[in-house]
Amino acid sequence: MHLHLSTIICAIIASIAWTIVYNVFLSPLSAIPGPLFAKITAKWLILVDLAGNRTSTIHRLHRTYGSVVRVGPTEVSFSDAEVIKELYSQNSAYMKAPVYDDFSLQPVGIFGMRKKEDHKQRRRLLSHAFAQSTLLETEPLIAGVVKLLLEHVESNVGQPLDVLALFRMLALDVVGELEHTRIASTAYPWCVGELLLGKSFGALASHEPPAYLEDLDRNFMVLGLKSSFPWVFKLTSYFPSKRWQSFLRAPYRLNDYGGHALKEYIVRYGRDPSRSKRKDLLTKMIVPPSALSDAALAKTPTDIVPLTDNDISMETANFVFAGTDTTSTTLTYLFWQLAQHSEWQDRLRVELASVQPVDGVAAFNDLAECRILDAVVSETLRLHPAAPASLQRETPAGGRELGGHFIPAGTVVSMQCYTTQRDPSVFPNPETFDPARWLGTPEKQLAAMNVLQMPFSRGTRACLGKNLALMELKLVTASVVKRYSVAVASSMEPGDMDLKDHFLAVPKSGRCELVFEKVVDA
Numbered sequence: 268m269h270l271h272l273s274t275i276i277c278a279i280i281a282s283i284a285w286t287i288v289y290n291v292f293l294s295p296l297s298a299i300p301g302p303l304f305a306k307i308t309a310k311w312l313i314l315v316d317l318a319g320n321r322t323s324t325i326h327r328l329h330r331t332y333g334s335v336v337r338v339g340p341t342e343v344s345f346s347d348a349e350v351i352k353e354l355y356s357q358n359s360a361y362m363k364a365p366v367y368d369d370f371s372l373q374p375v376g377i378f379g380m381r382k383k384e385d386h387k388q389r390r391r392l393l394s395h396a397f398a399q400s401t402l403l404e405t406e407p408l409i410a411g412v413v414k415l416l417l418e419h420v421e422s423n424v425g426q427p428l429d430v431l432a433l434f435r436m437l438a439l440d441v442v443g444e445l446e447h448t449r450i451a452s453t454a455y456p457w458c459v460g461e462l463l464l465g466k467s468f469g470a471l472a473s474h475e476p477p478a479y480l481e482d483l484d485r486n487f488m489v490l491g492l493k494s495s496f497p498w499v500f501k502l503t504s505y506f507p508s509k510r511w512q513s514f515l516r517a518p519y520r521l522n523d524y525g526g527h528a529l530k531e532y533i534v535r536y537g538r539d540p541s542r543s544k545r546k547d548l549l550t551k552m553i554v555p556p557s558a559l560s561d562a563a564l565a566k567t568p569t570d571i572v573p574l575t576d577n578d579i580s581m582e583t584a585n586f587v588f589a590g591t592d593t594t595s596t597t598l599t600y601l602f603w604q605l606a607q608h609s610e611w612q613d614r615l616r617v618e619l620a621s622v623q624p625v626d627g628v629a630a631f632n633d634l635a636e637c638r639i640l641d642a643v644v645s646e647t648l649r650l651h652p653a654a655p656a657s658l659q660r661e662t663p664a665g666g667r668e669l670g671g672h673f674i675p676a677g678t679v680v681s682m683q684c685y686t687t688q689r690d691p692s693v694f695p696n697p698e699t700f701d702p703a704r705w706l707g708t709p710e711k712q713l714a715a716m717n718v719l720q721m722p723f724s725r726g727t728r729a730c731l732g733k734n735l736a737l738m739e740l741k742l743v744t745a746s747v748v749k750r751y752s753v754a755v756a757s758s759m760e761p762g763d764m765d766l767k768d769h770f771l772a773v774p775k776s777g778r779c780e781l782v783f784e785k786v787v788d789a
């Protein structure tokens with residue numbers, strides 16, 4: 268027995284030693300620079316990730332080791348422009364990496380689809396719902412929510428207001444509503460944020476963050492645990508603790524919201540947009556492609572299978588999820604920067620002087636020529652991308668030559684826009700908020716900047732909600748800045764707004780307190 272146990276221990280030690288020797292010296296990736304721990308075990312990066320430091324750590328590694336860094340035994344991070352074209356182009360052969368399977372529940376929605384054909388079909392069916400022309404039809408719904416936001420700012424003038432919490436509620440109200448968190452909105456007849464689910468979440472109207480936002484916070488933690496430590500997930504899923512069980516169910520509840528909302532929507536409005544006269548994104552998904560006259564779908568082959576109700580539920584849940592924290596974090600950092608740069612508030616106000624808002628809310632078409640507004644938004648997306656982390660892809664069969672190294676098939680390769688958008692050779696003083704870098708820039712320089720600027724990713728897997736996000740960002744910024752000046756509240760401490768990320772970014776302190784004052788003659 269004694270001998271048997273020592274043999275087992277020796278075998279384990281030999282196996283660990285062999286793995287280390289192979290990973291560090293013999294692997295086809297061994298010539299790629301990177302920290303020793305990263306070469307030895309994937310668990311090192313997982314722990315960094317769980318602590319919320321993946322993006323900032325990889326950024327530091329690129330500064331130390333250069334544009335190609337080995338961040339795991341079978342994972343490599345890149346940061347130069349040539350590789351962006353290879354990984355994230357329209358014709359890229361690199362599929363999303365297996366980690367996306369861990370982040371998907373059934374039926375898999377567009378975000379988690381890894382097979383090219385499945386994704387292409389789904390994207391065709393959904394993209395018309397996010398076309399600029401569709402979004403312009405929905406503008407009154409968005410404007411209604413922005414108006415509610417302005418009321419919040421108005422009633423808090425002169426005192427610290429946590430804009431992170433406020434913008435989360437705004438973004439959530441824009442994309443949908445939950446039946447069971449809805450607050451009777453008769454007192455707020457203009458609270459009609461119903462782009463995806465047909466009704467507002469009522470978050471701004473209720474002055475309380477709905478339970479949905481708590482589940483949103485838990486979602487990535489649960490999926491991260493499930494993906495990185497499946498045995499811990501499985502083992503603890505038997506814990507007889509109601510609180511723990513409820514925590515683990517968060518991703519499933521997020522999906523259930525989509526299902527409930529769809530059922531209720533169909534009962535209320537039916538499936539025929541010519542009867543309901545609805546102008547929302549859900550209508551575009553419910554109607555079979557054959558009944559739509561959109562130019563995009565006119566080209567759609569007839570063999571494309573329409574979305575089932577289950578698919579629609581999953582996609583609406585995905586959109587609410589994808590469209591909430593991304594937009595609210597961007598708005599938070601945008602106002603945080605404006606609060607520290609009053610000169611950019613003044614320049615915006617001069618530019619917006621001729622814009623005549625209705626009920627305080629600017630019209631999107633009136634903002635089309637506002638170059639300073641564009642520059643402020645672009646600079647925020649550069650310095651504070653809401654999805655700053657590596658977008659992981661899988662090297663296709665046969666392997667590829669990338670960044671001067673041969674990368675074998677199956678290796679996970681990625682780039683993070685947090686790093687590409689801080690390349691000092693293209694963005695001088697990269698840590699400085701300077702919207703001027705986007706104004707009157709020589710064409711060649713602008714082209715170089717636009718290659719590295721990828722907050723919405725690029726190519727076939729680029730963000731589907733980009734137009735909606737930009738519309739929200741511009742409407743809110745223009746409407747608020749025209750009426751209010753903003754400054755940092757004295758309660759904010761250095762480091763409060765430093766980056767923490769679990770795929771999506773969030774300020775380390777979880778709050779951003781600013782003080783708004785009414786602008787004279789607004």
Ligand code: HEM
Nearest residue numbers: 378586589590593594653654658722723724730731732736
């Ligand atoms: C400032 C706001 C936003 C930012 C910075 C952002 C960023 C991104 C990024 C970087 C990706 C690629 C993710 C990956 O490859 O893993 C992505 C994908 C996606 N985003 Fe957004 N997003 C924003 C807002 C929205 C909104 C408002 C919606 C919808 C309501 C949305 C829906 C999606 C969807 C469906 C995908 C997956 C697309 C596909 O795989 O074909 N996003 N987004």
